[in-house]
Amino acid sequence: MIKKHIPNAITCANLFSGCIGIVFAFNGSLEKAAYFVLLSGIFDFFDGLAARALNVKSTIGKELDSLADMVSFGLLPGAVLFKLLQASDYPSEYLPYLGFIITVFSALRLAKFNVDNRQTEDFIGLNTPMNTLLIVSLPFINRDYPAVIGSTLFLLALIALLSWLLISEIKIFSFKLNKLGWHQNRFKYMFIIASVLLAVVLKFVAVPLILILYISFSIIHFRKIKT
Numbered sequence: 001m002i003k004k005h006i007p008n009a010i011t012c013a014n015l016f017s018g019c020i021g022i023v024f025a026f027n028g029s030l031e032k033a034a035y036f037v038l039l040s041g042i043f044d045f046f047d048g049l050a051a052r053a054l055n056v057k058s059t060i061g062k063e064l065d066s067l068a069d070m071v072s073f074g075l076l077p078g079a080v081l082f083k084l085l086q087a088s089d090y091p092s093e094y095l096p097y098l099g100f101i102i103t104v105f106s107a108l109r110l111a112k113f114n115v116d117n118r119q120t121e122d123f124i125g126l127n128t129p130m131n132t133l134l135i136v137s138l139p140f141i142n143r144d145y146p147a148v149i150g151s152t153l154f155l156l157a158l159i160a161l162l163s164w165l166l167i168s169e170i171k172i173f174s175f176k177l178n179k180l181g182w183h184q185n186r187f188k189y190m191f192i193i194a195s196v197l198l199a200v201v202l203k204f205v206a207v208p209l210i211l212i213l214y215i216s217f218s219i220i221h222f223r224k225i226k227t
Contacts, residue, residue, distance in 0.1 A: 003054050003056060004054070004056040004058070006050050006054060006056070007047045007048070007050040007051040007054065007056060007061055008047075008058075008060070008061055008064055010043050010046050010047035010050055011043070011044075011047040011061065011064050011065050011068050012064070012068070013043045014040045014043035014044050014047065014065075014068045014069070014072055015040075015067070015068035015071055015072065017036045017039040017040040017043060017072065018036065018037075018040045018068065018071040018072025018073070018075075018076050019071060020036050021033040021034075021035075021036030021037055021040065021072065021076050022071070022075060022076050022079050024036065025076060025079035025080050025082075025083060026079055026082075026083070028083060030080055030083060030084070030136070030138075030139035031139050031140065033076065033079075033080060033136060034136035034137065034139065034140070034204065036076075037072065037073075037076060037077075037132055037133065037136045038133075040068075040072035040073070040076075040129075041072075041129050041132075041133065044065075044068070044069065044072070044073075044129055047061075047065060048065070062114070066110050066111075066113075066114055069110055069128055069129070070106065070107060070110055072132070073106060073128035073129050073131065073132040074102075074103050074106035074107055074110070074128060075103050076132060076136075077102050077103070077106070077131065077132040077135040077136065078099050078100040078101075078102050078103035078106075079099070080099070080135050080136055080138070080139070081096075081098075081099030081100075081102055081135060081155065081159060082096045082097065082099035082100060083096075083099075084099070084138060084139070084142075084149065084155055085098065085099050085152065085155055087150065088150055088151065088152040088155055089150050089151055089152055090152035090153075095152065098156065098159060099155075099159065101159050101163055102131070102135070102159055102162060102163060102166075104163075105162075105163040105166045105167060106128050106131070106166060108166065108167050109125055109126075109127075109128055109131075109166040109167055110128060112124075112125070112167065113125075121174065122171060122172065122173050122174050123171070123172040123173070123174055124168075124169055124170070124171055124172070125165065125166055125167050125168045125169070125170060125172070126162070126165040126166050126168070126170070126172065126215075127172065127174075128166070130211060130214060131162055131165070131166060133207055133211075134162070134207050134208060134211050135162070136204075137204040137205070137207035137208065140203070140204035140205060141204065141205050141207075141208070144205065165215075170215065170218070170219070171218065171219075171222050172214065172215065172218040173187075173188055173217075173218045173221050173222070175188065187217045187218075187220055187221040187224070188217070188221065190217065191213055191214060191217040194210075194213055195210045195213065195214075198210055198213075
């Protein structure tokens with residue numbers, strides 16, 4: 001049946017897009033790399049959606065998805081950080097390689113996700129696509145705040161923070177909606193509305209604010225569920 005291959009084909013498109021983004025990143029075209037991250041993210045969303053809609057979930061699909069994510073949302077952000085550290089205010093031959101710490105923690109995050117039964121509906125720890133989106137937004141933010149994004153200390157601190165968030169125990173909601181009602185999903189809907197407005201006004205510069213909102217609304221969402 002052709003339909004059982006559709007989700008895997010979409011996952012392969014995610015992988016292919018990520019490979020192109022990595023080439024752009026290593027060539028110094030960080031903004032072009034960001035657009036391919038967005039494309040990978042779209043494919044990553046629709047492969048799972050297609051698998052559920054067609055009822056063709058498979059073990060190989062799950063493994064392929066993780067392998068594709070490791071490239072698009074693991075290696076690619078590491079490459080972006082590598083290039084940003086190369087251009088930072090403390091030039092060093094070896095320091096830029098610390099950018100690939102994010103690649104290592106992305107691998108840990110994906111491996112943890114694959115074996116953690118608590119993450120069937122939502123996430124525990126920051127998901128790799130959101131982490132990558134923040135990282136690829138940095139070259140755009142650098143246009144207005146070069147003193148910040150060009151700071152070696154800032155980039156190393158950001159790597160440490162994001163690495164911790166990837167493997168943290170913070171519960172973060174996904175967008176798998178079993179019910180569409182406002183009451184059960186009000187914080188998800190409020191986050192989506194706020195994020196769209198920020199993105200329209202600020203474009204890539206909005207991403208750090210969106211990440212803060214994502215974590216904040218997730219914490220509130222799960223606290224309200226418990227009460």
